[in-house]
Protein backbone atom coordinates (compact mmCIF):
# COMPACT_ATOMS: atom_id res chain seq x y z
CA UNK A 333 0.00 0.00 0.00
CA UNK A 334 2.81 2.39 0.79
CA UNK A 335 5.71 2.08 -1.58
CA UNK A 336 6.49 3.06 -5.14
CA UNK A 337 9.49 0.73 -5.55
CA UNK A 338 9.28 -2.49 -3.56
CA UNK A 339 12.05 -3.13 -1.07
CA UNK A 340 12.58 -6.45 0.63
CA UNK A 341 14.29 -6.36 3.96
CA UNK A 342 15.28 -9.49 5.84
CA UNK A 343 12.52 -10.53 8.19
CA UNK A 344 10.18 -7.86 6.93
CA UNK A 345 7.58 -7.98 4.24
CA UNK A 346 6.42 -4.87 2.49
CA UNK A 347 2.96 -6.08 1.75
CA UNK A 348 1.53 -9.52 1.61
CA UNK A 349 -1.86 -9.93 0.01
CA UNK A 350 -2.00 -13.63 0.81
CA UNK A 351 -2.95 -12.98 4.40
CA UNK A 352 -5.54 -10.37 3.57
CA UNK A 353 -9.10 -11.45 3.02
CA UNK A 354 -9.47 -9.93 -0.36
CA UNK A 355 -13.13 -9.42 -1.09
CA UNK A 356 -12.71 -8.53 -4.73
CA UNK A 357 -16.39 -8.09 -5.55
CA UNK A 358 -16.81 -5.65 -2.66
CA UNK A 359 -13.63 -3.83 -3.58
CA UNK A 360 -14.83 -3.34 -7.14
CA UNK A 361 -17.97 -1.78 -5.74
CA UNK A 362 -15.99 0.30 -3.29
CA UNK A 363 -15.75 3.43 -5.39
CA UNK A 364 -19.20 3.04 -6.94
CA UNK A 365 -20.65 5.39 -4.38
CA UNK A 366 -19.39 8.85 -3.45
CA UNK A 367 -19.56 7.97 0.19
CA UNK A 368 -17.76 5.03 1.75
CA UNK A 369 -18.56 2.73 4.60
CA UNK A 370 -14.78 2.16 4.91
CA UNK A 371 -15.36 -1.54 5.46
CA UNK A 372 -12.67 -2.75 3.02
CA UNK A 373 -9.04 -1.78 3.66
CA UNK A 374 -7.06 -0.31 0.78
CA UNK A 375 -4.84 -2.87 -0.92
CA UNK A 376 -3.01 -1.08 -3.69
CA UNK A 377 0.39 0.51 -3.25
CA UNK A 378 0.75 4.26 -2.96
CA UNK A 379 3.84 6.42 -2.66
CA UNK A 380 5.11 7.78 0.63
CA UNK A 381 4.37 11.30 -0.64
CA UNK A 382 0.74 10.35 -1.28
CA UNK A 383 0.62 8.63 2.10
CA UNK A 384 1.68 11.82 3.86
CA UNK A 385 -0.07 14.46 1.80
CA UNK A 386 -3.42 12.60 1.70
CA UNK A 387 -3.30 12.12 5.46
CA UNK A 388 -2.49 15.80 6.01
CA UNK A 389 -5.33 16.92 3.74
CA UNK A 390 -7.85 14.80 5.65
CA UNK A 391 -6.38 16.01 8.93
CA UNK A 392 -6.92 19.62 7.84
CA UNK A 393 -10.62 18.88 7.36
CA UNK A 394 -10.90 17.10 10.71
CA UNK A 395 -9.07 19.92 12.49
CA UNK A 396 -11.59 22.42 11.14
CA UNK A 397 -14.44 20.23 12.35
CA UNK A 398 -12.78 19.85 15.75
CA UNK A 399 -12.32 23.60 15.97
CA UNK A 400 -15.99 24.21 15.09
CA UNK A 401 -17.28 21.77 17.70
CA UNK A 402 -14.91 23.18 20.32
CA UNK A 403 -16.50 26.57 19.65
CA UNK A 404 -20.00 25.07 20.03
CA UNK A 405 -21.07 25.77 16.44
CA UNK A 406 -24.40 24.21 15.43
CA UNK A 407 -24.46 21.43 12.84
CA UNK A 408 -25.82 23.89 10.28
CA UNK A 409 -22.94 26.31 10.92
CA UNK A 410 -20.36 23.52 10.84
CA UNK A 411 -21.79 22.35 7.53
CA UNK A 412 -21.46 25.81 5.99
CA UNK A 413 -17.93 26.25 7.31
CA UNK A 414 -16.72 22.79 6.36
CA UNK A 415 -18.11 22.48 2.83
CA UNK A 416 -15.47 24.74 1.22
CA UNK A 417 -12.72 23.07 3.26
CA UNK A 418 -13.87 19.63 2.10
CA UNK A 419 -14.11 20.84 -1.49
CA UNK A 420 -10.55 22.08 -1.27
CA UNK A 421 -8.83 19.18 0.47
CA UNK A 422 -11.06 16.13 0.10
CA UNK A 423 -13.56 16.66 -2.73
CA UNK A 424 -15.91 13.87 -3.72
CA UNK A 425 -17.46 14.83 -7.04
CA UNK A 426 -20.53 13.06 -8.40
CA UNK A 427 -19.81 10.85 -11.38
CA UNK A 428 -20.72 12.25 -14.80
CA UNK A 429 -20.29 9.13 -16.90
CA UNK A 430 -17.57 9.37 -19.55
CA UNK A 431 -16.54 12.84 -18.40
CA UNK A 432 -14.78 12.72 -15.07
CA UNK A 433 -14.26 9.02 -14.38
CA UNK A 434 -10.52 9.28 -13.71
CA UNK A 435 -10.86 12.34 -11.48
CA UNK A 436 -13.72 10.75 -9.51
CA UNK A 437 -11.77 7.53 -9.01
CA UNK A 438 -8.74 9.44 -7.77
CA UNK A 439 -10.84 11.51 -5.35
CA UNK A 440 -12.53 8.42 -3.95
CA UNK A 441 -9.23 6.62 -3.65
CA UNK A 442 -7.71 9.54 -1.76
CA UNK A 443 -10.71 9.64 0.56
CA UNK A 444 -10.50 5.90 1.18
CA UNK A 445 -6.75 5.77 1.79
CA UNK A 446 -6.59 8.93 3.88
CA UNK A 447 -9.30 7.57 6.17
CA UNK A 448 -7.32 4.38 6.73
CA UNK A 449 -4.04 6.25 7.26
CA UNK A 450 -5.64 8.39 9.94
CA UNK A 451 -6.96 5.23 11.57
CA UNK A 452 -3.31 4.30 12.08
CA UNK A 453 -2.61 7.76 13.44
CA UNK A 454 -5.52 8.05 15.83
CA UNK A 455 -6.01 4.51 17.08
CA UNK A 456 -3.37 4.77 19.78
CA UNK A 457 -5.33 6.13 22.75
CA UNK A 458 -8.94 6.07 23.79
CA UNK A 459 -9.10 9.88 23.71
CA UNK A 460 -7.72 10.06 20.16
CA UNK A 461 -10.05 7.30 18.99
CA UNK A 462 -13.08 9.14 20.38
CA UNK A 463 -12.03 12.44 18.78
CA UNK A 464 -11.39 10.79 15.45
CA UNK A 465 -14.73 8.95 15.46
CA UNK A 466 -16.61 12.12 16.45
CA UNK A 467 -15.05 14.22 13.70
CA UNK A 468 -15.31 11.49 11.07
CA UNK A 469 -19.00 11.07 11.86
CA UNK A 470 -19.63 14.77 11.39
CA UNK A 471 -17.82 14.62 8.06
CA UNK A 472 -19.92 11.60 7.09
CA UNK A 473 -23.16 13.42 7.98
CA UNK A 474 -22.18 16.51 6.02
CA UNK A 475 -21.31 14.44 2.96
CA UNK A 476 -24.39 12.27 3.20
CA UNK A 477 -26.57 15.37 3.46
CA UNK A 478 -24.90 16.65 0.30
CA UNK A 479 -25.89 13.64 -1.81
CA UNK A 480 -28.91 13.35 -4.08
CA UNK A 481 -31.77 11.10 -2.97
CA UNK A 482 -30.86 8.58 -5.68
CA UNK A 483 -27.22 8.48 -4.48
CA UNK A 484 -28.38 7.90 -0.91
CA UNK A 485 -30.55 4.95 -1.97
CA UNK A 486 -27.66 3.58 -4.04
CA UNK A 487 -25.36 3.85 -1.05
CA UNK A 488 -27.84 2.04 1.23
CA UNK A 489 -28.36 -0.64 -1.41
CA UNK A 490 -24.60 -1.19 -1.73
CA UNK A 491 -24.34 -1.82 1.97
CA UNK A 492 -27.54 -3.72 2.40
CA UNK A 493 -25.68 -6.85 3.53
CA UNK A 494 -24.36 -4.97 6.53
CA UNK A 495 -27.36 -2.78 7.16
CA UNK A 496 -30.14 -5.24 6.39
CA UNK A 497 -32.59 -2.43 5.64
CA UNK A 498 -35.79 -3.14 3.71
CA UNK A 499 -37.49 -0.27 1.92
CA UNK A 500 -41.26 -0.65 1.73
CA UNK A 501 -42.80 -0.59 -1.72
CA UNK A 502 -45.17 2.06 -3.11
CA UNK A 503 -48.14 -0.19 -2.47
CA UNK A 504 -47.40 -0.70 1.20
CA UNK A 505 -46.66 3.01 1.61
CA UNK A 506 -50.07 3.93 0.14
CA UNK A 507 -51.83 1.36 2.29
CA UNK A 508 -50.20 2.58 5.50
CA UNK A 509 -49.96 6.26 4.58
CA UNK A 510 -52.43 7.68 7.14
CA UNK A 511 -50.76 5.75 9.99
CA UNK A 512 -47.29 6.70 8.76
CA UNK A 513 -48.31 10.35 8.51
CA UNK A 514 -49.86 10.42 11.98
CA UNK A 515 -46.88 8.70 13.60
CA UNK A 516 -44.06 10.64 11.98
CA UNK A 517 -45.35 14.01 10.80
CA UNK A 518 -44.43 15.92 13.98
CA UNK A 519 -40.78 14.77 13.88
CA UNK A 520 -40.53 15.28 10.11
CA UNK A 521 -41.97 18.77 10.47
CA UNK A 522 -39.32 19.64 13.10
CA UNK A 523 -36.55 18.23 10.91
CA UNK A 524 -37.79 20.14 7.84
CA UNK A 525 -37.94 23.38 9.79
CA UNK A 526 -34.40 22.81 11.04
CA UNK A 527 -33.12 21.98 7.55
CA UNK A 528 -34.87 24.78 5.72
CA UNK A 529 -34.88 27.27 8.56
CA UNK A 530 -38.56 27.88 7.77
CA UNK A 531 -40.69 28.93 10.69
CA UNK A 532 -43.91 27.33 9.44
CA UNK A 533 -45.04 24.52 7.16
CA UNK A 534 -48.69 23.93 6.49
CA UNK A 535 -50.24 20.51 7.10
CA UNK A 536 -50.82 20.06 3.40
CA UNK A 537 -47.19 20.92 2.50
CA UNK A 538 -46.06 18.36 5.03
CA UNK A 539 -48.43 15.67 3.69
CA UNK A 540 -47.20 16.27 0.14
CA UNK A 541 -43.57 16.16 1.28
CA UNK A 542 -44.03 12.82 3.04
CA UNK A 543 -45.95 11.41 0.10
CA UNK A 544 -43.34 12.43 -2.47
CA UNK A 545 -39.99 12.52 -0.69
CA UNK A 546 -40.00 10.22 2.30
CA UNK A 547 -39.15 6.60 1.77
CA UNK A 548 -39.62 4.28 4.72
CA UNK A 549 -37.55 1.35 5.84
CA UNK A 550 -38.95 -1.49 7.86
CA UNK A 551 -36.85 -2.90 10.71
CA UNK A 552 -37.62 -5.36 13.52
CA UNK A 553 -38.56 -3.14 16.48
CA UNK A 554 -35.89 -4.63 18.77
CA UNK A 555 -33.21 -3.10 16.51
CA UNK A 556 -34.47 0.42 17.14
CA UNK A 557 -35.40 0.66 20.83
CA UNK A 558 -34.76 4.42 21.00
CA UNK A 559 -37.13 5.28 18.16
CA UNK A 560 -39.79 2.92 19.49
CA UNK A 561 -39.37 4.32 23.00
CA UNK A 562 -39.70 7.92 21.83
CA UNK A 563 -42.93 7.03 19.96
CA UNK A 564 -41.72 8.93 16.91
CA UNK A 565 -42.31 6.19 14.34
CA UNK A 566 -45.03 3.77 13.33
CA UNK A 567 -44.73 0.30 14.87
CA UNK A 568 -46.82 -2.44 13.34
CA UNK A 569 -46.72 -6.22 13.66
CA UNK A 570 -43.27 -6.20 15.24
CA UNK A 571 -41.72 -3.78 12.71
CA UNK A 572 -40.81 -0.12 12.97
CA UNK A 573 -41.23 2.14 9.90
CA UNK A 574 -38.44 4.68 9.72
CA UNK A 575 -38.70 7.76 7.45
CA UNK A 576 -35.75 9.15 5.43
CA UNK A 577 -35.23 11.94 7.97
CA UNK A 578 -34.27 9.43 10.68
CA UNK A 579 -32.23 7.13 8.49
CA UNK A 580 -29.10 9.21 8.67
CA UNK A 581 -29.00 8.79 12.45
CA UNK A 582 -29.34 5.03 12.06
CA UNK A 583 -26.65 4.99 9.45
CA UNK A 584 -24.30 7.06 11.59
CA UNK A 585 -24.80 4.70 14.55
CA UNK A 586 -23.92 1.78 12.27
CA UNK A 587 -20.79 3.45 10.80
CA UNK A 588 -19.72 4.73 14.21
CA UNK A 589 -19.94 1.31 15.87
CA UNK A 590 -18.05 -0.22 13.00
CA UNK A 591 -15.32 2.42 13.10
CA UNK A 592 -14.90 2.30 16.89
CA UNK A 593 -14.48 -1.49 16.80
CA UNK A 594 -12.01 -1.32 13.91
CA UNK A 595 -9.89 1.37 15.55
CA UNK A 596 -9.32 -0.94 18.50
CA UNK A 597 -8.38 -3.75 16.09
CA UNK A 598 -5.98 -1.38 14.29
CA UNK A 599 -4.40 -0.47 17.60
CA UNK A 600 -3.85 -4.15 18.35
CA UNK A 601 -2.18 -4.59 14.96
CA UNK A 602 0.12 -1.55 15.38
CA UNK A 603 3.07 -3.46 16.96
CA UNK A 604 3.54 -5.26 13.63
CA UNK A 605 3.91 -1.88 11.94
CA UNK A 606 6.26 -0.40 14.52
CA UNK A 607 9.25 -1.98 12.86
CA UNK A 608 8.66 0.06 9.73
CA UNK A 609 11.18 2.89 9.74
CA UNK A 610 9.44 4.75 6.91
CA UNK A 611 5.96 5.06 8.34
CA UNK A 612 6.40 5.32 12.09
CA UNK A 613 8.01 8.81 12.07
CA UNK A 614 5.26 10.05 9.74
CA UNK A 615 2.51 8.60 11.90
CA UNK A 616 4.07 9.94 15.08
CA UNK A 617 4.35 13.42 13.62
CA UNK A 618 0.72 13.33 12.57
CA UNK A 619 -0.56 11.91 15.84
CA UNK A 620 0.76 14.67 18.10
CA UNK A 621 -2.74 16.06 18.28
CA UNK A 622 -5.43 17.58 16.15
CA UNK A 623 -3.39 20.76 15.83
CA UNK A 624 -0.33 19.11 14.41
CA UNK A 625 -0.65 20.35 10.85
CA UNK A 626 1.81 23.17 10.38
CA UNK A 627 0.98 26.46 8.83
CA UNK A 628 3.48 26.94 6.08
CA UNK A 629 3.46 30.30 4.37
CA UNK A 630 6.24 32.05 2.50
CA UNK A 631 8.06 32.72 5.73
CA UNK A 632 10.41 35.65 5.40
CA UNK A 633 8.45 37.02 2.46
CA UNK A 634 10.47 39.85 0.94
CA UNK A 635 7.30 41.47 -0.35
CA UNK A 636 6.51 42.56 3.20
CA UNK A 637 8.34 45.79 2.42
CA UNK A 638 6.76 47.75 5.26
CA UNK A 639 8.27 45.41 7.87
CA UNK A 640 11.41 46.92 9.36
CA UNK A 641 13.08 47.56 12.72
CA UNK A 642 11.00 50.68 13.34
CA UNK A 643 7.62 49.66 11.94
CA UNK A 644 7.32 46.47 13.98
CA UNK A 645 6.90 48.46 17.16
CA UNK A 646 4.12 50.58 15.64
CA UNK A 647 0.46 50.00 16.54
CA UNK A 648 -0.30 49.51 12.84
CA UNK A 649 1.84 46.38 12.64
CA UNK A 650 1.44 45.19 16.22
CA UNK A 651 -2.35 45.21 15.88
CA UNK A 652 -1.93 42.09 13.73
CA UNK A 653 0.17 40.23 16.29
CA UNK A 654 -1.31 37.30 18.18
CA UNK A 655 -1.17 37.69 21.92
CA UNK A 656 2.00 35.59 22.33
CA UNK A 657 3.99 37.91 20.06
CA UNK A 658 2.45 41.02 21.64
CA UNK A 659 3.42 39.90 25.13
CA UNK A 660 6.98 39.07 24.06
CA UNK A 661 7.60 42.27 22.19
CA UNK A 662 6.07 44.45 24.90
CA UNK A 663 8.27 42.73 27.46
CA UNK A 664 11.35 43.33 25.30
CA UNK A 665 10.55 47.01 24.77
CA UNK A 666 9.80 47.52 28.48
CA UNK A 667 12.78 45.59 29.91
CA UNK A 668 15.32 45.93 27.07
CA UNK A 669 16.00 42.25 27.46
CA UNK A 670 14.48 38.82 26.76
CA UNK A 671 15.68 35.46 28.02
CA UNK A 672 16.84 32.80 25.51
CA UNK A 673 13.49 31.01 24.81
CA UNK A 674 11.71 34.34 24.40
CA UNK A 675 14.39 35.61 22.00
CA UNK A 676 14.05 32.45 19.92
CA UNK A 677 10.26 32.58 19.80
CA UNK A 678 10.03 36.29 18.96
CA UNK A 679 12.99 36.32 16.61
CA UNK A 680 11.54 33.51 14.47
CA UNK A 681 8.07 35.07 14.53
CA UNK A 682 9.54 38.37 13.29
CA UNK A 683 11.52 36.54 10.64
CA UNK A 684 8.25 34.91 9.57
CA UNK A 685 6.46 38.24 9.16
CA UNK A 686 9.21 39.47 6.85
CA UNK A 687 11.85 41.15 9.02
CA UNK A 688 15.16 40.57 7.26
CA UNK A 689 18.37 39.82 9.13
CA UNK A 690 19.84 43.35 8.91
CA UNK A 691 16.65 44.91 10.21
CA UNK A 692 16.44 42.20 12.87
CA UNK A 693 19.94 43.02 14.11
CA UNK A 694 19.07 46.73 14.13
CA UNK A 695 15.89 46.05 16.09
CA UNK A 696 17.42 43.73 18.68
CA UNK A 697 20.55 45.82 19.22
CA UNK A 698 18.51 49.02 19.65
CA UNK A 699 16.22 47.36 22.18
CA UNK A 700 19.04 45.70 24.14
CA UNK A 701 21.29 48.75 24.32
CA UNK A 702 18.80 51.53 24.94
CA UNK A 703 17.84 50.75 28.56
CA UNK A 704 19.61 50.67 31.90
CA UNK A 705 20.66 47.04 31.55
CA UNK A 706 24.30 47.92 30.96
CA UNK A 707 24.43 46.13 27.61
CA UNK A 708 26.70 48.00 25.25
CA UNK A 709 26.75 47.50 21.48
CA UNK A 710 30.01 45.64 21.88
CA UNK A 711 28.49 43.25 24.43
CA UNK A 712 25.43 42.79 22.22
CA UNK A 713 27.62 41.89 19.22
CA UNK A 714 29.62 39.50 21.36
CA UNK A 715 26.78 37.71 23.15
CA UNK A 716 23.59 38.05 21.18
CA UNK A 717 24.34 38.76 17.52
CA UNK A 718 25.35 35.16 16.82
CA UNK A 719 21.96 33.83 18.00
CA UNK A 720 20.00 36.18 15.74
CA UNK A 721 22.14 35.33 12.72
CA UNK A 722 21.89 31.65 13.65
CA UNK A 723 18.10 31.70 13.49
CA UNK A 724 18.37 33.15 9.97
CA UNK A 725 20.58 30.20 8.97
CA UNK A 726 23.73 32.34 8.72
CA UNK A 727 25.76 30.65 11.47
CA UNK A 728 26.49 27.15 12.74
CA UNK A 729 24.71 24.38 10.85
CA UNK A 730 23.10 27.06 8.66
CA UNK A 731 19.59 25.72 9.05
CA UNK A 732 16.89 28.05 7.86
CA UNK A 733 14.72 27.76 10.98
CA UNK A 734 10.97 28.20 10.65
CA UNK A 735 8.85 30.18 13.06
CA UNK A 736 7.40 28.06 15.85
CA UNK A 737 3.83 26.89 15.53
CA UNK A 738 1.48 26.79 18.52
CA UNK A 739 2.14 23.09 19.15
CA UNK A 740 5.90 23.77 19.39
CA UNK A 741 5.37 26.78 21.64
CA UNK A 742 3.08 24.74 23.89
CA UNK A 743 5.57 21.88 24.01
CA UNK A 744 8.31 24.09 25.54
CA UNK A 745 8.74 24.43 29.31
CA UNK A 746 6.45 27.05 30.82
CA UNK A 747 8.07 30.46 31.43
CA UNK A 748 9.24 31.38 34.92
CA UNK A 749 8.72 34.82 36.45
CA UNK A 750 11.54 36.47 34.51
CA UNK A 751 10.53 34.93 31.16
CA UNK A 752 7.85 35.87 28.63
CA UNK A 753 7.84 33.04 26.08
CA UNK A 754 5.05 30.48 25.69
CA UNK A 755 1.35 30.88 24.97
CA UNK A 756 -0.36 33.57 27.08
CA UNK A 757 -3.64 31.63 27.07
CA UNK A 758 -1.82 28.91 29.00
CA UNK A 759 0.81 30.91 30.86
CA UNK A 760 -0.67 34.22 31.99
CA UNK A 761 -2.60 34.56 35.23
CA UNK A 762 -6.30 34.83 34.44
CA UNK A 763 -6.63 38.47 35.56
CA UNK A 764 -3.57 39.48 33.51
CA UNK A 765 -4.95 37.60 30.50
CA UNK A 766 -8.30 39.39 30.85
CA UNK A 767 -6.51 42.77 31.01
CA UNK A 768 -4.66 41.88 27.81
CA UNK A 769 -7.87 40.80 26.10
CA UNK A 770 -9.50 44.07 27.09
CA UNK A 771 -6.54 45.92 25.59
CA UNK A 772 -7.26 44.04 22.36
CA UNK A 773 -10.82 45.42 22.43
CA UNK A 774 -12.65 42.42 23.88
CA UNK A 775 -14.71 43.98 26.64
CA UNK A 776 -18.06 42.12 26.60
CA UNK A 777 -18.23 39.90 29.69
CA UNK A 778 -19.98 37.13 27.70
CA UNK A 779 -17.07 37.09 25.20
CA UNK A 780 -14.50 37.06 27.98
CA UNK A 781 -16.36 34.19 29.67
CA UNK A 782 -16.24 31.90 26.63
CA UNK A 783 -12.52 32.59 26.15
CA UNK A 784 -11.88 31.82 29.83
CA UNK A 785 -13.95 28.67 29.41
CA UNK A 786 -11.69 27.56 26.52
CA UNK A 787 -8.62 28.34 28.63
CA UNK A 788 -10.00 26.30 31.53
CA UNK A 789 -10.47 23.38 29.14
CA UNK A 790 -6.83 23.77 28.00
CA UNK A 791 -8.09 24.61 24.50
CA UNK A 792 -5.57 27.40 23.97
CA UNK A 793 -5.64 27.52 20.18
CA UNK A 794 -9.45 27.54 20.30
CA UNK A 795 -9.30 30.54 22.67
CA UNK A 796 -6.86 32.26 20.31
CA UNK A 797 -9.10 31.50 17.30
CA UNK A 798 -12.06 32.97 19.16
CA UNK A 799 -10.05 36.11 19.92
CA UNK A 800 -9.13 36.37 16.23
CA UNK A 801 -12.81 36.09 15.26
CA UNK A 802 -13.92 38.67 17.81
CA UNK A 803 -11.21 41.17 16.88
CA UNK A 804 -11.84 40.72 13.13
CA UNK A 805 -15.62 40.47 13.30
CA UNK A 806 -16.18 43.29 10.84
CA UNK A 807 -13.72 42.00 8.24
CA UNK A 808 -14.56 38.30 8.29
CA UNK A 809 -17.19 37.13 5.85
CA UNK A 810 -20.15 35.25 7.35
CA UNK A 811 -19.13 31.67 8.10
CA UNK A 812 -15.53 32.34 7.12
CA UNK A 813 -13.54 30.05 9.32
CA UNK A 814 -9.92 29.54 10.23
CA UNK A 815 -8.35 27.66 13.08
CA UNK A 816 -5.30 29.41 14.51
CA UNK A 817 -2.51 26.90 15.01
CA UNK A 818 0.40 29.20 14.21
CA UNK A 819 1.23 32.76 15.36
CA UNK A 820 2.25 33.70 11.81
CA UNK A 821 -1.04 32.42 10.44
CA UNK A 822 -2.76 34.85 12.83
CA UNK A 823 -0.56 37.71 11.62
CA UNK A 824 -0.80 36.90 7.90
CA UNK A 825 -4.57 36.39 7.93
CA UNK A 826 -5.08 39.60 9.91
CA UNK A 827 -2.99 41.56 7.38
CA UNK A 828 -4.81 39.95 4.45
CA UNK A 829 -8.17 40.96 5.92
CA UNK A 830 -6.96 44.53 6.37
CA UNK A 831 -5.65 44.68 2.80
CA UNK A 832 -8.89 43.23 1.41
CA UNK A 833 -10.81 45.97 3.18
CA UNK A 834 -8.70 48.89 1.90
Ligand code: SF4
Nearest residue numbers: 654656738755796819
Ligand atom coordinates in the same frame (compact mmCIF):
# COMPACT_ATOMS: atom_id res chain seq x y z
FE1 SF4 B 1 0.32 32.37 20.10
FE2 SF4 B 1 -0.69 30.06 19.30
FE3 SF4 B 1 -0.99 30.85 21.84
FE4 SF4 B 1 -2.31 32.07 19.85
S1 SF4 B 1 -2.55 29.96 20.53
S2 SF4 B 1 -1.24 33.05 21.52
S3 SF4 B 1 -0.83 32.00 18.22
S4 SF4 B 1 0.91 30.36 20.82
